[in-house]
Amino acid sequence: MAGGNFLETVDRSGIIELDRLGEQFNRMVLYLRESFRSLAAERDTAQRFAADAAHELKTPVTTLRAYHELITENPERLKQVLPAQGRQIERMENIISGLLQLANLSEGSGLMLQPADLREAIHRLAPVYQALAEDSGHHLTTTCPDSPVPVLLDQRLLELALNNLMDNAGKYTPPGGQLTLTLQVDTRSAVITVKDTGKGIAPEEMPFIFERFQRGVDTQSIPGTGLGLAIAREAVQRLGGTITADSEAGRGTQFVIHLPLLQTQ
CATH class of the missing domain: 3.30.565.10 (Histidine kinase-like ATPase, C-terminal domain)
Incomplete structure (x- = not known):
């Protein structure tokens, strides 16, 4: 168990004092097992959340980069491209705002029922x-x-x-x-x-x-x-x-x- 194996528990010995200590020890092991399982689930959720956010933000960023290169090579097309740039910026703002709302809700900060x-x-x-x-x-x-x-x-x-x-x-x-x-x-x-x-x-x-x-x-x-x-x-x-x-x-x-x-x- 000291090495990180929380699948094992202490067997009963038949000695009352040791069995009581063993029961407490087993409860501690079960608590640690569930805690690590919960932490692993939270880690997986955070990783998936980050991956999804990166994926969704990649498209508008890529589009804005393409517009930037177009304007750099063809400055006369600035007025033509500006509305499309604005739409992509608005999309990024909406995504970021939504992510912040979800993060605040997940933390439960500032909530009072x-x-x-x-x-x-x-x-x-x-x-x-x-x-x-x-x-x-x-x-x-x-x-x-x-x-x-x-x-x-x-x-x-x-x-x-x-x-x-x-x-x-x-x-x-x-x-x-x-x-x-x-x-x-x-x-x-x-x-x-x-x-x-x-x-x-x-x-x-x-x-x-x-x-x-x-x-x-x-x-x-x-x-x-x-x-x-x-x-x-x-x-x-x-x-x-x-x-x-x-x-x-x-x-x-x-x-x-x-x-x-x-x-x-």
Whole structure:
């Protein structure tokens, strides 16, 4: 064990004092085994995260380098290239912003869950979503219960989750489509539903939609970084809830968030 082999444990000797010491020793070994396993998993996650980030940032950097070389050789084409450069810079900024949001969520820094009325929190966000929907040519319907919905809440986390879900709903729904934001209550949880009548998600893509940098094969013409749903899931989990999705290609997508109700006296 001193050499790093934590697969072995101490056998019972039949001597009470030694067996008690052995039990404590075995518990320590099991704790160390799980700790090292957890550290290895975190290391693998960090490595995958870094590799994904590098891969996503490589494309705009390569494109910007190509534009730089083009302008260096042909200065007269500067005005022609500038808009495309701006789009690539904006893409990099969005990727970096999304990565920072995920990093902050993973660390849990600055988060504070407090008793709150989820209904009131959604009422505060609804006018913003209504304005965005109208600007995009969509019709938004927001429905909430008449009575308070008590939960433990961090307003910033709620906004992160809903902002990304509503943004996705708008982007993937043609003008004239219907968006709905609904809050309901079941026996144990508050249920938030974001639904659209957009293009939907192909069945083979559904298992991966919450993964970082995951985008549909036919969505490259639609702005996005592939981080929005990953951020939404992380934010919901930090609120102690769960998020699921259901979709039918050509008929729309529905995301459902369950947050535990706060038991009141």
